[in-house]
Amino acid sequence: MVRFLVSRLAQAAAIVFLVATLSFVLIHMAPGDPMQAMGEWSFVSPDVIEQQRRLWGLDRPLSEQYLRYVANVARGDLGYSFAEHRPVAQAIGERIPNTLVLAVAALVVMFGVGIAVGALQGARARSRLDDALSLTTVVLYSVPVFWLGLVLLLLFGQALHWLPVGGATDAVLHSHLSWLGRVGDRVRHLILPAATLGLVGAAGVARYQRAAMLEAVRQDFVRAARAKGLAERAVLIRHALRTALLPTVTLFGLTFPLLLSGAVLVETVFGWPGLGKFAVDAIRNRDYQVVTASAIITAVMVTAGNLLADVLYRFVDPRTRTA
Amino acid sequence: MKPLLSVRDLRTTFRTADGVARAADGVSFDLFPAETLGLVGESGCGKTVTALSILRLIEGPAGEIGAESVVEYDGRNLLQLPESELRAVRGAEIAMIFQEPGASLNPVLSVGTQITETLLAHRVMTRATARQRAVELLELVGLADAARRMNDYPHQLSGGMQQRVMIAIALSCEPRILIADEPTTALDVTIQAQILELLAHLKHQLGMAMILITHDLGVVAGLADRVAVMYAGQVVEEAPVRQLFAAPQHPYTEALLNAAPRLDRPADRLAAIPGAVPPATAWPEGCRFHPRCAYGWERCTTPPPHLEATPGHRARCWLVEQPSRRRA
Amino acid sequence: MPLTVQRLLVQRRAQAGLLLIALLVAGALLAPIVSPYDPIAQLDLEQRQLLAPSPAHPFGTDLLSRDLLSRVLFGARISLAIAFLSVTVSIVVGTLVGLVAGFAGGALDTLAMRAVDTALAIPRIFLLLVILGLWGAVGVPVLIVILGLTNWFDTSRLVRAEVLSLKQREFVLATRALGVGPTRTLFGHILPNVAAPITVSAALGIGQIVLVEAGLSFLGIGVRKPTPSWGLMIAESQDLMVSAWWTVAFPGLAIVITVIAFSLLGDALQAALDPRTR
Numbered sequence: 001m002v003r004f005l006v007s008r009l010a011q012a013a014a015i016v017f018l019v020a021t022l023s024f025v026l027i028h029m030a031p032g033d034p035m036q037a038m039g040e041w042s043f044v045s046p047d048v049i050e051q052q053r054r055l056w057g058l059d060r061p062l063s064e065q066y067l068r069y070v071a072n073v074a075r076g077d078l079g080y081s082f083a084e085h086r087p088v089a090q091a092i093g094e095r096i097p098n099t100l101v102l103a104v105a106a107l108v109v110m111f112g113v114g115i116a117v118g119a120l121q122g123a124r125a126r127s128r129l130d131d132a133l134s135l136t137t138v139v140l141y142s143v144p145v146f147w148l149g150l151v152l153l154l155l156f157g158q159a160l161h162w163l164p165v166g167g168a169t170d171a172v173l174h175s176h177l178s179w180l181g182r183v184g185d186r187v188r189h190l191i192l193p194a195a196t197l198g199l200v201g202a203a204g205v206a207r208y209q210r211a212a213m214l215e216a217v218r219q220d221f222v223r224a225a226r227a228k229g230l231a232e233r234a235v236l237i238r239h240a241l242r243t244a245l246l247p248t249v250t251l252f253g254l255t256f257p258l259l260l261s262g263a264v265l266v267e268t269v270f271g272w273p274g275l276g277k278f279a280v281d282a283i284r285n286r287d288y289q290v291v292t293a294s295a296i297i298t299a300v301m302v303t304a305g306n307l308l309a310d311v312l313y314r315f316v317d318p319r320t321r322t323a
Numbered sequence: 324m325k326p327l328l329s330v331r332d333l334r335t336t337f338r339t340a341d342g343v344a345r346a347a348d349g350v351s352f353d354l355f356p357a358e359t360l361g362l363v364g365e366s367g368c369g370k371t372v373t374a375l376s377i378l379r380l381i382e383g384p385a386g387e388i389g390a391e392s393v394v395e396y397d398g399r400n401l402l403q404l405p406e407s408e409l410r411a412v413r414g415a416e417i418a419m420i421f422q423e424p425g426a427s428l429n430p431v432l433s434v435g436t437q438i439t440e441t442l443l444a445h446r447v448m449t450r451a452t453a454r455q456r457a458v459e460l461l462e463l464v465g466l467a468d469a470a471r472r473m474n475d476y477p478h479q480l481s482g483g484m485q486q487r488v489m490i491a492i493a494l495s496c497e498p499r500i501l502i503a504d505e506p507t508t509a510l511d512v513t514i515q516a517q518i519l520e521l522l523a524h525l526k527h528q529l530g531m532a533m534i535l536i537t538h539d540l541g542v543v544a545g546l547a548d549r550v551a552v553m554y555a556g557q558v559v560e561e562a563p564v565r566q567l568f569a570a571p572q573h574p575y576t577e578a579l580l581n582a583a584p585r586l587d588r589p590a591d592r593l594a595a596i597p598g599a600v601p602p603a604t605a606w607p608e609g610c611r612f613h614p615r616c617a618y619g620w621e622r623c624t625t626p627p628p629h630l631e632a633t634p635g636h637r638a639r640c641w642l643v644e645q646p647s648r649r650r651a
Numbered sequence: 652m653p654l655t656v657q658r659l660l661v662q663r664r665a666q667a668g669l670l671l672i673a674l675l676v677a678g679a680l681l682a683p684i685v686s687p688y689d690p691i692a693q694l695d696l697e698q699r700q701l702l703a704p705s706p707a708h709p710f711g712t713d714l715l716s717r718d719l720l721s722r723v724l725f726g727a728r729i730s731l732a733i734a735f736l737s738v739t740v741s742i743v744v745g746t747l748v749g750l751v752a753g754f755a756g757g758a759l760d761t762l763a764m765r766a767v768d769t770a771l772a773i774p775r776i777f778l779l780l781v782i783l784g785l786w787g788a789v790g791v792p793v794l795i796v797i798l799g800l801t802n803w804f805d806t807s808r809l810v811r812a813e814v815l816s817l818k819q820r821e822f823v824l825a826t827r828a829l830g831v832g833p834t835r836t837l838f839g840h841i842l843p844n845v846a847a848p849i850t851v852s853a854a855l856g857i858g859q860i861v862l863v864e865a866g867l868s869f870l871g872i873g874v875r876k877p878t879p880s881w882g883l884m885i886a887e888s889q890d891l892m893v894s895a896w897w898t899v900a901f902p903g904l905a906i907v908i909t910v911i912a913f914s915l916l917g918d919a920l921q922a923a924l925d926p927r928t929r
Contacts (some may be wrong), residue, residue, distance in 0.1 A: 018769040023781065030785035031925035038350045103515050138918075142858065144865050144882070147903040148887055192424035227378055227421075228441045228492065229414030232406075238440075248433070261776040265866050269889075279777065280870050283784040291784045299772040307867050318431055 001314070008310060012303045019299040020073045023292045024066055073296060079289030083282065088293045092275060096297070098168055102197065102266070103259045105190055109198025110255065115248060119241050121206065122213020133206070140203035145262045149196040149269035154193060164189050166271035193270045195211025197262050201255060216244035246317050253309030256302045257298035258269050326353035327532050328396050328417075328500060329355065329375070334389030335369075335376045337603075344603035346372040346555035350627075354500065359526060359533045361547030361564065363579075367600050369556040371422075374502050377401065377534075378413050382408050394501075415445040418493035422505040428477040434461075445496045460491040465521055483514035490521065497529065505537045519546060528590030539581050540570045544568060546564035549635075550577050555611035556603060561629075562636035572638035574616045609640070616649055655847075659923035670917030675808065675909055679727040686721035691877045693717055701895045711897040713888060722879040723905050729880050730909065733795055734860040740799025742806055742853050749810025750841065754818065764811070767804045775801065776866065790875060798860060806852050813845045836860045851920045860912035865906050881906050 073076070078088040083157045117137070121130045140148075157165035164170065168189050169182075177185055216222065217240045226232075262278030271277070275294055282290035314320045335347040347369045354360050361369045372532060375381055377394050379402060384405035394401040396417065401409060421427040438457040442448065446454070456471065464487040477485055486506060493501055503522065505517035516561055523546055524534055543550055543564065550567045552560040552575065559571040571577045581594045598615035599608055607614055610625040616623070622641045630643035642649055655778035659665050679686065687708075688694065699716040702708055710719035711753070752763040770778065778801055783789065818841075826840055867873030868882030876883060881902040 008498075014765075015769055018765065019772055022773075026781055026785060031787070033805065051658070065668055065721060133874050138911055138914055139458060142862075142907050142914055144862050144869075144885075144903065144906050144910075146866060146869050146882075147885060147899070147906065150885070150899060151903070154892050154899075220423060221429045223380055224419075224421055224427040224489075225429070227380055227413055227419045228444065229410045229412070230440065231410065231446050234440070234444070238432075243429065243431055256772040257771065260774040264774075264776045264780070265869065269868060276776075277782050283780060283870075283872060288784060292781055295773050295777045295781045298774050298777045300774050302774060316431075319478050 002317075005311070006312070008307050012307055014297070015303050016300055017070065019296055020070055021066075023296055024069050027292060028062070044122075078293035078296065081282070081287050081290050083285045083287040084109035088289050092111040092278065092293060093244055093292065095273060095275045095278045098272060099260070099263055099267070099276060099303075101190065102193055102272060102274060103256075104261055105194035106197035106201065106259055106262075107255070107322070109194055110201035110205055110259075111248070111252070112202075113198065114202040115209050115245070116204070117176065118206040118209025118248075119213050119244065121210040122217060122244065123236050123240070125210075125214055125217075130210075134210075137203040137206045140199055141207065143200060145196060145200045148200060148263040148271050149193070150264055152192050152196055153269065162190050168273055193266050193272050196269075197266045199257065200262065201258065203253075205251065208251055209244065210249045212244040213240060219243070246313075249309070249313050249316055252312065253306040256309075260298050260301065324355055327356045327448065327467045328354040328394070329612050330354075330373070331393040331395070332376065332389075333373060333376055333394065335381055335392075336387050336389070338385045338387075341602070342604040345556055345606060346603050347376060348606065349586055350553070350556070350558055352551045352558055352561060354408070354532050354534060356499070357526075357530050358526060358548040359535055359546055361363070361543035361550040362534055362536045363538065363543055364548055364553035365538055367601060367603065368553040369603075370553050371413040371504055373505050373553070374419065374420070374534065374536055376418060377502065379409060380419075380421060390609050397609050411445070414441055414493075414498070417500045417572040418496070418498040418508050419502040419504065420489045420493050422487070423509050424482060424489045425477060425509075427489060428485060430477055433474050433476055433487050435469050437488070438473075441495045445467065454518055456495070457491070460495055461488070463494070463525070464488070464491045465517075466491070481514075483518060486510060486514075486518055490518075492526070494529065495526065498531065500534065501526070502534045502536070505538070506535075507542065508537070508539075515542075522546065522627075540579060552579070555601065555606050557611065557639065559612065559631075559640070560636075560638040562638075566633070566636050572632045572636065572641045572643055573612075574618055575612045578617075605629065611639075616641060655923050659919055662919045662922060665919030665923070668912045668919060671908060671912035672916065675727055675731065675912060678724055679731045682721075682724040682728050683786050686718075686724050686884055688718040688721045689724040690717065690721040690879045701891065701898070703895075704897055705920040706724075710901045711895070713884070713895075713898050714891060717908070719884075722884060723881070723901055726879040726881045726884065726902065726905065727909075729874060729878060730861055730864060730906075731790065733798065733864050734857045736801075737798035737860055738800065738853055738856045740796060741803035741856065742849060744800065745803030745806025745852075746810050746842075747843070747850060748803065749807040750814055752807065753811035753814025754841065760811075763807070764782050768806055770801070775863065779863075779867060780872070783867065788875055791878070794873060798864065800862065802856065802863075806849065806856070809848050813842055813848060817841050817844055830845055840867075847924045851917055851924065854913055854920055856918035857896045857918065858910040861906060861909050862915075894906070 001197060035106050065181065076089055078092065080086070081088045081091045084091045117133055121133050153165055153196065156163045166189075170185050170189070174185055217236075219240075222235060222240050225235045230238075260276070263274060264280060266275035267274045268280055275297065279291055279294040282288070282294075330353070331351050333347050333350040334345065337344045337346055346619055350369065350373050352360065352362075359416065364374065366371050366558040372381070372528075375513075376388050376392070379388065381388055388402055389644045392402055396412065399408075401412060404412070428434075435454060435457055436464055438460060439450065442453040442456055443450070446453075458469045458473060466472055466484060466487050466594060472480075472484075472488075477488070480488065490506075491533075501522075506522065507518050509517060519542060522533070522535075525531070533546075535543070537543060547564045549561065552567075554575050558574050560567070560571065562572070567576065568580065571580060576598075578594070578596045596615055601611070602634050609626050610616070613619045615624040624646075627639045627641050629637045630641075631637045632643045637643075690888045694712070696716050699708075699712050701714060701716075702712045704711045708718050708720065710723060713722070731772055748763055748767075750762040770831050781796070782797055784803070786793075786797075831839075864873055864880070865882030865885075868880040869886045871883075871886065874880035874883055877885070884902040887897065888902075891901050
């Protein structure tokens with residue numbers, strides 16, 4: 001297990017390094033001066049501009065710039081945000097927890113709902129319920145996540161007034177609430193964005209889980225379990241579903257990039273102060289270092305997530321543990 | 324003596340793309356207490372389907388057991404029992420082991436769990452007692468280092484060991500009948516012998532009746548008390564084992580015996596049965612073996628019923644009534 | 652091949668999907684003829700702003716008094732054109748990379764797969780944010796190329812896996828024994844076998860790209876105004892949602908129907924090519 005972890009960590013580091021390289025390549029392939037934003041910001045002092053030039057070595061040959069860039073990234077120096085007048089790392093650092101909270105909540109919805117629906121469909125394959133659920137998942141799978149967000153916002157926020165219409169916390173009341181009240185406030189604001197992001201993903205997971213369940217139910221050992229006289233529920237859950245979950249766990253790792261991509265749109269629709277919204281705003285503000293830094297950071301998050309998923313998988317499938 | 328299990332007119336069909344396959348088409352036989360009945364036939368004759376039908380393990384909607392079929396056990400028709408009562412029979416009174424032990428064991432559950440869950444499903448006992456009993460069972464089936472094996476996973480065991488585990492699971496609740504569907508076909512020859520010996524020994528020790536399904540006549544000769552030969556979804560001959568080998572009544576049985584290579588009759592070529600097994604969607608009219616039979620004549624267009632040659636020995640063949648037709 | 656087509660067409664979802672696609676493509680191609688109005692013409696800012704759906708304007712009008720039905724139809728032209736063309740680019744690039752990497756093996760394979768892993772580590776939208784952010788406002792052709800070049804990774808993996816499994820099979824060894832050169836083997840023998848998963852990939856990919864392009868346009872970095880794109884239309888109207896639901900509903904429904912059509916087709920294709928997944 002330790003050897004496995006070490007090798008995967010090394011792989012992860014290599015990927016992050018390559019992502020930084022890709023970033024560098026893209027920055028330099030783009031038309032214009034990589035620091036062109038600086039010319040657009042008339043109120044940034046010339047000293048800061050000079051400092052940045054030196055830091056990133058813009059007056060040096062390309063190869064040296066590359067090395068400096070990588071070294072900076074490795075140190076955690078991701079540049080300077082001109083919109084916020086502070087290091088990008090700091091600005092992003094504040095946003096990451098919000099995106100993580102949203103992503104994790106969406107993940108729970110996604111797999112919770114997805115597995116339940118998919119397993120149910122698999123157990124009742126080709127029934128009317130299965131057909132109805134299949135139709136639902138195909139539709140949900142095809143809905144643009146930002147449109148779903150707007151629709152839910154319209155319905156639950158503006159029409160029914162059950163849930164807030166944006167932000168992570170209530171702009172006015174939050175600081176005046178008790179500790180419990182503040183937690184509740186945050187949860188209320190989390191519901192719609194997490195549901196939006198989670199439901200679209202859940203449709204995908206359900207489709208996958210249904211197929212896995214159909215495959216599992218056909219296996220010899222399921223028939224053998226029935227022959228042992230076990231209750232049908234035990235057969236379906238302990239034998240069929242348990243093995244049908246394995247492929248879904250591999251799906252786990254694949255969902256991280258999709259979740260983060262979706263988060264960008266959801267955060268924009270709901271005004272959720274996360275990394276995605278920050279990156280989109282940065283494009284509008286021409287704060288390019290934020291944009292490239294966010295690509296690197298999300299790559300790190302995805303890689304870390306994949307590593308976690310791999311460890312989880314080894315834990316769950318005993319066949320991978322031995323030999 | 325009253326039979327322990329009585330299968331009468333079992334008909335199991337499957338809806339396929341090519342029509343309705345009548346896999347088991349009027350199968351009838353009896354199983355008496357503590358005897359081993361060999362169910363013999365080539366692939367596609369319906370023996371596995373028959374076995375699965377006994378425990379109602381046929382999957383709908385494609386598969387269906389005919390409403391007039393009867394599987395009588397303990398005074399009840401298993402095919403008509405409510406699900407909860409049937410569950411009490413499965414695994415506890417009638418147990419089954421399958422051909423591919425590796426595929427029949429759940430890969431993500433430990434061996435111990437798979438034994439204890441059977442025990443806990445049918446008997447009232449604590450988990451600890453169940454585990455203890457499981458270890459005893461593993462020792463009974465000859466698995467070395469039983470206590471450690473409890474925590475192993477199926478993929479860590481060899482084929483022979485997996486089959487021993489399956490047998491342990493099957494015997495856990497001391498069933499009165501064990502159905503063994505080709506238990507050794509997927510194993511190496513040397514292991515085959517060991518497993519068969521184990522089955523014989525346990526059968527004797529526990530006084531179980533056994534239905535041994537196989538295509539291998541050698542296996543039958545060694546273990547069975549009586550044999551039922553199946554062809555094209557029907558039982559074509561039923562007899563005590565020695566009589567079957569000494570004086571087979573049905574041409575198909577005769578052909579099977581001739582086709583098996585023998586040390587005392589060296590031959591240049593093996594005698595194959597001409598023709599091929601017809602598909603289950605289109606059994607021939609009349610006697611089903613008629614198209615491939617060496618003795619066939621006009622009467623064979625009428626399907627023969629079971630005719631008794633000697634007490635306890637019957638065959639579905641007109642030759643029983645007209646033995647003169649049996650040319651050399 | 653005809654057997655697969657038969658197996659495809661017999662499925663209800665394939666029929667539904669193909670029907671929808673036919674309607675969409677027809678609508679897109681015939682848009683200039685069929686649309687009641689010019690999609691970017693502001694008809695009458697005083698009288699015809701934000702009209703609810705009516706016989707004169709079946710989908711209503713937007714804030715700038717543009718007819719929504721016309722805009723949705725022209726939006727179909729744009730979105731479908733972008734989707735088909737960029738998927739073509741990504742299929743071609745992905746297949747080439749997959750074929751070469753799988754067949755050649757060794758350092759070339761490792762290099763290609765590391766590049767793919769790297770690109771896949773960045774969530775697609777962020778990658779597009781970087782590229783589109785750095786390049787600024789790009790026209791539709793450049794957008795198509797960018798979308799195509801950022802979408803080929805899964806296809807290359809798929810193709811490579813097929814190639815690897817095919818390489819082991821006897822017929823490839825047989826062609827080598829007969830002295831057939833690598834290029835001919837690759838294109839003449841291996842490619843036809845890879846055609847099946849590629850087709851599924853393409854069908855599903857079109858639906859995905861429609862969603863990606865809609866998302867980018869919604870964020871303001873995809874198709875730029877005044878060109879009608881469904882995502883852009885939704886973005887422009889989101890503040891008006893409460894009072895003028897049609898400005899957000901119809902473009903959204905158009906996207907949903909388009910993606911459903913290609914998802915159904917893709918699923919049906921997959922089922923036709925591999926009967927086990929039914």
